[in-house]
Amino acid sequence: MAFENRVDVDHPVHDIRTEAIKVFEEKGFPTKKDEAWKYTSLNALLKTDYSVFPKEESALEFKDVKKYFIHDIDSYKIVFIDGIYSSHLSQTSHEGLDVCLMSSALTKPKYRLIIENYFNKIAKKDDSLTSLNTAFSREGAFINIPKGKVVDKPIQIVHLATGKESSIMLQPRSLVVVGENAHVQIIERHQSLTENPVLTNSVTEIFTHKRGIVDYYKIQNDNQQASLIDNTYISQQQNSLASVHTFSFGGKLTRNNLQFIHKGEHINSTLKGITITEDKQHVDHSTLVHHATPNCESHQDYKGIYADRSTGVFNGRIIVEKEAQKTNGFQQNNNILIDDKATINAKPQLEIFADDVKCSHGCTIGQLDEEALFYLQARGIPKKEARALLMYAFANNVLESVKIPELKTRINKLIAMKLNVNIGFDL
Amino acid sequence: MLKIKNLHASVEDKEILKGINLEVKPGEVHAIMGPNGSGKSTLSSVIAGNEDFEVTEGTIEFLGENIDELAPEERAHKGIFLSFQYPVEIPGVTVTNFMKTAINETRRAQGLEDMPANEMLKKIREKSELLEIDRKFLSRSLNQGFSGGEKKRNEIFQMAMLEPKLAILDETDSGLDIDALKIVSDGVNRLKSKDNAVVVITHYQRLLEYIVPDYVHVLLNGRIVKSGTKELALELEEKGYDWIKQELAV
Numbered sequence: 001m002a003f004e005n006r007v008d009v010d011h012p013v014h015d016i017r018t019e020a021i022k023v024f025e026e027k028g029f030p031t032k033k034d035e036a037w038k039y040t041s042l043n044a045l046l047k048t049d050y051s052v053f054p055k056e057e058s059a060l061e062f063k064d065v066k067k068y069f070i071h072d073i074d075s076y077k078i079v080f081i082d083g084i085y086s087s088h089l090s091q092t093s094h095e096g097l098d099v100c101l102m103s104s105a106l107t108k109p110k111y112r113l114i115i116e117n118y119f120n121k122i123a124k125k126d127d128s129l130t131s132l133n134t135a136f137s138r139e140g141a142f143i144n145i146p147k148g149k150v151v152d153k154p155i156q157i158v159h160l161a162t163g164k165e166s167s168i169m170l171q172p173r174s175l176v177v178v179g180e181n182a183h184v185q186i187i188e189r190h191q192s193l194t195e196n197p198v199l200t201n202s203v204t205e206i207f208t209h210k211r212g213i214v215d216y217y218k219i220q221n222d223n224q225q226a227s228l229i230d231n232t233y234i235s236q237q238q239n240s241l242a243s244v245h246t247f248s249f250g251g252k253l254t255r256n257n258l259q260f261i262h263k264g265e266h267i268n269s270t271l272k273g274i275t276i277t278e279d280k281q282h283v284d285h286s287t288l289v290h291h292a293t294p295n296c297e298s299h300q301d302y303k304g305i306y307a308d309r310s311t312g313v314f315n316g317r318i319i320v321e322k323e324a325q326k327t328n329g330f331q332q333n334n335n336i337l338i339d340d341k342a343t344i345n346a347k348p349q350l351e352i353f354a355d356d357v358k359c360s361h362g363c364t365i366g367q368l369d370e371e372a373l374f375y376l377q378a379r380g381i382p383k384k385e386a387r388a389l390l391m392y393a394f395a396n397n398v399l400e401s402v403k404i405p406e407l408k409t410r411i412n413k414l415i416a417m418k419l420n421v422n423i424g425f426d427l
Numbered sequence: 428m429l430k431i432k433n434l435h436a437s438v439e440d441k442e443i444l445k446g447i448n449l450e451v452k453p454g455e456v457h458a459i460m461g462p463n464g465s466g467k468s469t470l471s472s473v474i475a476g477n478e479d480f481e482v483t484e485g486t487i488e489f490l491g492e493n494i495d496e497l498a499p500e501e502r503a504h505k506g507i508f509l510s511f512q513y514p515v516e517i518p519g520v521t522v523t524n525f526m527k528t529a530i531n532e533t534r535r536a537q538g539l540e541d542m543p544a545n546e547m548l549k550k551i552r553e554k555s556e557l558l559e560i561d562r563k564f565l566s567r568s569l570n571q572g573f574s575g576g577e578k579k580r581n582e583i584f585q586m587a588m589l590e591p592k593l594a595i596l597d598e599t600d601s602g603l604d605i606d607a608l609k610i611v612s613d614g615v616n617r618l619k620s621k622d623n624a625v626v627v628i629t630h631y632q633r634l635l636e637y638i639v640p641d642y643v644h645v646l647l648n649g650r651i652v653k654s655g656t657k658e659l660a661l662e663l664e665e666k667g668y669d670w671i672k673q674e675l676a677v
Contacts, residue, residue: 370479371515372515372517374475374499376517377499378475378476378477378511379500380503380530382536383498385528389517389528396519400519423528
């Protein structure tokens with residue numbers, strides 16, 4: 001298997017991988033018969049015969065891919081080209097923190113304890129796609145922030161696909177460990193540079209220790225032949241804050257499996273997303289917040305705008321265990337359907353076993369407000385731009401909590417591009 | 428400037444305007460008064476081009492051109508401004524940015540370059556001072572969380588920024604306390620010139636003490652049933668609308 005030439009058979013990862021292969025062989029790819037995949041079919045994607053490893057390593061110049069980075073800020077960078085680490089485009093570090101590679105974390109003795117403690121510990125063992133990744137992933141980001149360290153600049157993880165293979169399947173695997181009182185911001189992006197099909201099955205495990213803070217931003221603006229299955233698992237200890245913002249504008253099929261697991265009191269989890277789709281795009285957000293401890297809160301806010309024949313899924317699950325008294329779970333999902341043929345399947349699922357909790361959810365599906373449209377037009381703003389402004393306003397709540405100003409500006413520009421208008425949303 | 432001939436308009440097959448005739452010349456102030464449901468707001472919406480209303484008969488001419496087929500933004504580009512009775516809240520878009528977008532879209536439609544940033548800032552400063560608007564207010568989201576009075580003052584600020592040829596003020600006095608009413612009226616009066624015109628739509632005579640009309644029209648059941656000078660407004664304030672109804676019945 002991928003690492004086996006470098007990982008000795010006594011290494012804990014060896015057994016984990018063997019087990020994962022078994023799970024995948026048994027389960028296979030999920031189908032619409034699986035409840036969790038009822039509205040998202042992988043059939044069309046799996047007809048393509050993907051290469052799993054590129055035949056050759058590719059090099060890229062920064063200037064040619066600069067636009068896929070938030071390049072107006074200083075940042076650490078972990079960059080992969082067709083799944084292989086690019087030292088040329090990356091800026092890693094071992095000074096006071098580890099911003100480096102999974103392959104080195106898995107092989108170097110000094111990281112063995114971390115791997116034993118964290119690798120594959122919260123990734124769902126019986127999930128077939130997660131198991132597929134566990135079995136075959138060869139590379140990814142390894143981020144280890146020690147106790148008390150406030151990381152001075154964001155970390156960008158960028159996966160580029162060159163299209164040199166006629167089609168490729170990528171399986172990045174990342175591990176993020178945020179120590180007590182540590183603070184880190186991470187921006188992740190997957191980008192294909194050609195129209196050749198790409199299927200990415202990504203797994204990320206994030207551990208946030210006491211009072212740790214992690215802000216994770218996912219930019220999903222890939223081209224029309226690229227698909228992404230993102231499996232992100234976050235475990236939080238007491239008083240920690242974790243947020244994930246997902247901006248889904250591009251790609252053929254995108255599935256976000258986002259799971260939060262609570263392991264202490266006074267934890268705060270934030271899950272937000274803006275989805276804007278057109279043509280035949282499909283975006284699925286399947287979230288789970290598992291409240292297992294008392295006095296914690298979670299905030300979910302997903303906005304979706306679906307045009308043409310595009311389809312969306314929001315499957316938001318909140319579980320509140322019997323022990324998790326005084327939980328405050330909030331979930332909001334608002335959708336606008338621009339065209340008659342666009343669809344959204346929204347399914348909030350609240351499973352509450354405690355009796356002293358505050359949980360609320362709200363789900364709306366509607367159209368743009370005609371009165372508001374008239375108001376903007378009456379001020380001289382043409383219909384297309386007026387519609388774009390209203391869509392921006394509709395999604396704006398989600399942007400308010402983005403903590404990196406340059407990232408916010410970039411998202412604003414991406415929204416303007418996606419809506420095909422030449423107006424500045426940034427203020 | 429504005430010539431409305433035999434205008435009929437309906438919404439969902441219900442006729443609301445039943446043959447309006449109105450002419451407004453440059454430099455004039457017209458007041459349109461009438462009880463609830465008489466069609467005042469419909470008239471202002473139809474002039475501004477709201478597509479929710481269907482014009483079934485008649486025409487609207489603006490500056491000698493028939494504008495019946497024009498979209499709301501095209502009418503705005505020609506110089507028609509409607510101050511809304513209920514301005515819409517637009518979260519995430521600041522007053523400043525909204526004004527920039529509105530002004531530059533109008534300029535683009537007229538084949539002009541975008542307004543230079545410093546010129547825009549200067550204009551915003553000037554007009555916000557005219558309406559005694561706090562600078563902080565300009566970086567708030569448009570109308571979001573504004574009080575009724577703030578919304579109306581913001582409408583007149585937008586009017587000042589866009590410098591329309593014809594301003595229609597739809598119930599601008601509702602929700603205003605006396606101080607705000609004075610500031611808003613003062614702003615409107617200072618923006619008035621011999622080249623532009625104002626149509627004030629109102630329920631009450633109060634606003635007309637500050638924005639003094641040259642003509643007052645009474646709208647009843649979709650028709651202008653009586654026109655006169657500012658004295659008519661006083662008479663309406665005193666006696667209500669019933670005497671006109673009775674007069675019509677005779």
